[in-house]
Amino acid sequence: METSPSSEFVVQFWGVRGSVPSPGKETVRYGGNTSCVEMRVAGKRLIFDGGTGLRMLGKSLQPQQPLEAYWFFTHYHWDHIQGVPFFTPAFVEGNTFHIHGAAPEGAAMEQHFCDRVLHMNSPVPVKSIQADLKFYDLVCGDTMTLGDITIETSPLNHPNGAMGYRVTWQGHSAVYCTDTEHFPDRVDENVLQLARDSDVIIYDAMYTDEEYHSAKSPKVGWGHSTWQEGVKAAKESGTKRLAIFHHEPNHSDDFLDQIEVEVQDAFEGAFLAREGMIVSVI
Template identity: 45%
Template structure:
């Protein structure tokens, strides 16, 4: 594992996974990121993209990993029970969430996901050493030499944004969140200030957004405004709506490159549309 800070995208879709030739280039799996730094591996969200990641990690057992959830809506946890390392007793897996409030706990959420009549087996099927942990969005977390700041996001039932820092580099993961309409979300601007990479909920365009107000999502143009206000190096457009196929996303990529042209100080494009398999090393 490389020691520098790096993020790989295993799932970039929002709301529901999509299949078909029209989703080939950007991918149809829902949210999952793999962040590596300093010999550690952190996973963010467990959408359907975590399944292929798990198949790769299964060949590396024993492993010791952390999974951080932005929130626990179905598209962000739907792949967890298909994550192969959970079924290997030599592995240790810690799960974290910062948006839940009593009586909800992360363990109860996962247990409910796996209960009848929705699922054939229960939580006890996991063989790995599994820990369930809660924190409060806004707290600063630490994972070895990796520092993490968090902030609450504007999403139904809550969500958490993350800033991951290592070796003088930083990556921010901001999904799912709804733009405020009367100015930028200053908590997000503050969290992302000076970040090398900001991965941002870009489910809609500004033209589409009024039809979906209250659904808890933002636009790629709002991502541009936040990135510029925060002095972000690279904006990664993320959480693509299921109605946005490859042709649509090609159009977004062209518009984004024109709106935020050139290369950032980190050597990456100032705007990029995330696709499965994309790796960014700021």
């Protein structure tokens, strides 16, 4: 039986890579596009971040226009905004996007988006944007609602800051928790609060513990975590499923296959995010 859009709660991954796009023969199965995740909840479309995966999401949406969507940014490093100028629905009159995020101190979200996200060096004439863009300033820790959908936010441990999101509908929750670095002595309380008893957490596990603590090239202080720490967070928070996300650009498909074996041995509900993958939250 086909599920009606008003009764579904699914996550679809459009970009799962971190730092920089990594196309090539060694990244075909997991994908090389940077962070972009879509949630379809109770007939509403929620978009998280605008990495290069956003371009493919935009292509998939063209037959559904005119459309309305709610857009949420964790932060504004390149790999999370590179796809914005290539999001074709933004250039179509009649589409509406509600854009949420926390701008740097002293700036409003609309000003920051227009000046920094729609960058002057873009190869696309961003002045041609025809969609109706509506802007909303969030503060980490805010909770908002979209009808009967609740969206909680929390600060994450990342250079220049980042925001995590928890989306809850009819007692089910999906958590988008990327670009965060674990603490050496404990699981981050903000991560635990977001992930508490959730159905799935999408977690930044860019490195392995070995890479993170490498003697030659340690990644401590770079603002990212490991799959081993993701397992700790999943177990301690009581989440059902753990999506390993924000894959390191140099990690090949074969390397990620091995990580998935190891992470599933450590936590039964774990899996690696792949471009195009659809996960039901209910």
